[in-house]
Amino acid sequence: MFLDSPTFTYGIILLATALYFLNWLKEHKASEYPLISNVPALGPTAPLLSYWGAFRFMISCQEMLAEGHAKFGGSPFRIATRRYWHYIVSDPKLLDELRRAPDDEMSFAVAVSEALEFEYALGVAALKDTYHVPIIKTTLTRNLSYLYGAIYDEICNAFADCIPAKDEWIAMPAMDTVMQVVARTSARIFVGLPLCRNQEFLDISVNYTTDVVKTGLILNIVPVFLKPTANRLINRVDRTIDRTYALLSSTMEERRAMMEQCGDEWTDKPNDLLQWLMEAAEGVEREPRALAARLLMVCFAAIHTTSMSFTHALYHLAAHPEYMKPLREDVEAIVAEHGWSKDSLQKMRKVDSFLKECQRFQGIGIVFLERKVLKDYTFSDGTFIPKGSCVSTSKMATHDQREYYDDPCVFKPWRFSDMPDETGEGTKYQLANTSMKFLPFGVGKHACPGRYFAANELKTMMAHLVMTYDVRMEKPGEIPRVLRFGTTTSPNRTAKVLFRKRKD
Ligand code: HEM
Ligand SMILES: *[C@@H]1O[C@H](CO)[C@@H](O)[C@H](O)[C@H]1NC(C)=O
Ligand SMILES: *[C@@H]1O[C@H](CO)[C@@H](O)[C@H](O)[C@H]1NC(C)=O
Numbered sequence: 270m271f272l273d274s275p276t277f278t279y280g281i282i283l284l285a286t287a288l289y290f291l292n293w294l295k296e297h298k299a300s301e302y303p304l305i306s307n308v309p310a311l312g313p314t315a316p317l318l319s320y321w322g323a324f325r326f327m328i329s330c331q332e333m334l335a336e337g338h339a340k341f342g343g344s345p346f347r348i349a350t351r352r353y354w355h356y357i358v359s360d361p362k363l364l365d366e367l368r369r370a371p372d373d374e375m376s377f378a379v380a381v382s383e384a385l386e387f388e389y390a391l392g393v394a395a396l397k398d399t400y401h402v403p404i405i406k407t408t409l410t411r412n413l414s415y416l417y418g419a420i421y422d423e424i425c426n427a428f429a430d431c432i433p434a435k436d437e438w439i440a441m442p443a444m445d446t447v448m449q450v451v452a453r454t455s456a457r458i459f460v461g462l463p464l465c466r467n468q469e470f471l472d473i474s475v476n477y478t479t480d481v482v483k484t485g486l487i488l489n490i491v492p493v494f495l496k497p498t499a500n501r502l503i504n505r506v507d508r509t510i511d512r513t514y515a516l517l518s519s520t521m522e523e524r525r526a527m528m529e530q531c532g533d534e535w536t537d538k539p540n541d542l543l544q545w546l547m548e549a550a551e552g553v554e555r556e557p558r559a560l561a562a563r564l565l566m567v568c569f570a571a572i573h574t575t576s577m578s579f580t581h582a583l584y585h586l587a588a589h590p591e592y593m594k595p596l597r598e599d600v601e602a603i604v605a606e607h608g609w610s611k612d613s614l615q616k617m618r619k620v621d622s623f624l625k626e627c628q629r630f631q632g633i634g635i636v637f638l639e640r641k642v643l644k645d646y647t648f649s650d651g652t653f654i655p656k657g658s659c660v661s662t663s664k665m666a667t668h669d670q671r672e673y674y675d676d677p678c679v680f681k682p683w684r685f686s687d688m689p690d691e692t693g694e695g696t697k698y699q700l701a702n703t704s705m706k707f708l709p710f711g712v713g714k715h716a717c718p719g720r721y722f723a724a725n726e727l728k729t730m731m732a733h734l735v736m737t738y739d740v741r742m743e744k745p746g747e748i749p750r751v752l753r754f755g756t757t758t759s760p761n762r763t764a765k766v767l768f769r770k771r772k773d
C-alpha cells in the first residue's frame with residue numbers, strides 16, 4: 270500500500286533530486302568541468318544556473334542545437350551537460366580533424382562508456398579488449414556473400430513466424446515485432462542454428478541492451494560513492510551473462526573439443542561470429558563466460574540500432590502506401606533476373622535509397638561523432654577544447670544542410686537513387702557508404718564495423734516485406750511522433766502497424 274502512495278513517490282523523487290544535486294556539486298569540484306574556454310556557450314554558464322541548461326539539453330537537445338546554430342552561425346559552441354561541457358562543431362574542416370584525432374585524445378569508447386557507466390555496469394575488463402571489432406569489420410563483412418543464404422532464410426522464416434500473412438488486416442506492435450526479426454537474423458549469424466531460434470536466447474539478446482542502458486541511467490544520478498552499492502543492487506548484467514553462458518556452454522564445449530582435435534579445419538566447421546570469436550580470443554577472453562559476455566556486447570551494438578532504423582522505415586512506408594509500388598518494382602525486376610543474393614541487393618537502389626533517406630531524415634541520433642576529450646585539444650582554427658569535455662557534431666549541421674541536400678526538411682525516398690552514379694556500380698550513394706555528409710554510422714576509423722551487415726539485413730527485410738505484405742498505419746497516413754531523450758531518438762515503441770497478405 271505504502272509503495273503505491275503519492276507520499277512515497279514524491280519521497281523518491283525528492284531523494285533522487287537531492288542525490289542528483291549532491292552528485293553534481295561533487296563532480297563539479299573535480300576538474301572535470303573546466304570553465305576556461307574560447308568557445309561561446311549556449312545558455313547560462315554560472316555553475317548553478319548551467320544546471321538548467323543541462324536539464325534542457327536532456328529534454329530538448331534538438332531545439333537547443335537549432336538555437337545554437339542560429340545564434341553562432343557555423344562556429345563552434347558549447348552546452349552545459351550535467352557533468353561536462355558538450356562542444357558542437359560543424360565546420361567540415363574541423364569535423365575532418367575530429368574524425369582523425371587519435372584515440373588517446375578523443376575517444377568514442379570512453380564517451381559511450383561514461384554516458385552509460387560501463388565501468389560499473391559491465392566491468393572494466395569488458396572495455397579493455399575490443400578484438401570483436403576487427404572480426405565484425407573484416408571477417409563478417411567479407412563473408413556476407415557466402416552467408417547471404419542464411420540471412421535470407423532466417424528473415425523469411427522470422428517474418429513468417431512473427432507476422433501472419435492473412436487476407437484481413439492484422440495489427441502488430443511495430444517495434445517489438447521488428448526486434449524479434451532482427452534478433453533472430455542477427456543470432457543466425459552470431460551463433461547459428463538451432464540456438465538462433467531459442468526464445469530465451471532471443472529475449473536475452475533483446476533485453477540485454479535495455480537492461481544495460483537502464484542500469485547506466487540510474488547509476489548516472491547516483492553519487493559516485495554510492496555507485497558500487499547501487500550497481501550491486503540493480504545490476505542484472507552478471508545474471509544475464511550467466512544465463513547466456515548456460516545456453517551456450519554445450520555448444521562452446523563441443524566446438525572447443527573439435528578445435529583441439531582437428532585444428533583450424535574440419536568438415537561442417539561452423540562459420541559464425543561465435544566461432545570467429547572463439548578462434549581469435551586470447552587469455553581470459555577464451556573463458557566461455559567471457560565469450561558469452563562478448564557476444565552480448567555485439568548484440569548491444571547490433572540489435573536495437575538495426576531495429577530502430579527498420580521501425581522508422583516501416584512507419585514511413587505504412588503511412589505512405591504510395592512508396593510501395595516503386596519499391597516492389599525495384600525488387601521484382603532484380604529478383605526475377607538475379608534471384609536473392611548479396612549482389613542483387615546491391616542493385617536494389619530504391620530499397621537502399623528509401624532506407625538511407627530514413628536514416629538521414631530521422632536516424633537514431635541527434636548528434637554524431639561523439640567523442641570524449643581525454644587531453645586538451647586545439648583545432649587548427651584555434652578552437653580550444655579542454656580535457657574532460659565532449660565533442661560532437663549535430664544532425665542539423667550535416668543531414669539538414671542545404672549545401673549537401675536539396676530541401677533537407679523534406680522526406681524524399683528516392684533522393685539517393687536519383688543521384689547519378691558515374692562509377693556505374695551504384696554503390697557510391699548507398700546506405701553503408703559513409704561520408705562527411707552522411708554520418709549515422711560515423712565516419713573514418715571508428716565508423717560502425719557492422720554497417721555492411723546491417724545494410725544487408727535492413728535491405729533484405731525491406732525487400733522481403735514489400736514482396737510479401739501490404740502495410741498501413743492504424744491511423745492512416747500518420748507517422749507516430751519520434752521520441753527524444755538527450756542526444757538520442759527512438760521511433761514510437763508501442764504503435765501498431767497493420768499487415769495483410771499482399772493483394773497485388
Ligand atoms: C542500422 C544499424 C546500426 C547503426 C545506425 C549503427 C551505428 C553505429 C555508430 C554511429 C557507431 C559509432 C561510430 C562513431 O561515432 O565513430 C557504431 C559503432 C559500432 N557498431 Fe554499429 N550501428 C548499427 C549496426 C551495427 C551492427 C549490426 C553491428 C554488429 C554486427 C554493429 C557493431 C558496432 C560496433 C562493434 C561498434 C564499435 C566500433 C568501435 O568501437 O570502433 N553495429 N555503430
Ligand atoms: C525481457 O523483457 C520483458 C519486458 O521487460 C520481460 O517481460 C521478459 O520476461 C524478459 N525476458 C527475459 C528472458 O529476460
Ligand atoms: C569467412 O570466415 C572464415 C572463418 O570461418 C574465414 O577464414 C574466411 O577468411 C572468411 N572469408 C573471407 C572471404 O574473409
Ligand SMILES: *[C@@H]1O[C@H](CO)[C@@H](O)[C@H](O)[C@H]1NC(C)=O
Nearest residue numbers: 692695696697698702703704
Ligand atoms: C563512397 O562515397 C564516396 C563519395 O561520397 C566515393 O568517393 C566512394 O567511391 C564511395 N565508395 C564506394 C565503395 O562506392
Ligand SMILES: *[C@@H]1O[C@H](CO)[C@@H](O)[C@H](O)[C@H]1NC(C)=O
Nearest residue numbers: 749750752761762763764765
Ligand atoms: C505511440 O503511439 C501510440 C499509438 O499511436 C500512442 O498511443 C502513444 O501515445 C505513442 N507513445 C508516445 C510516447 O508518443
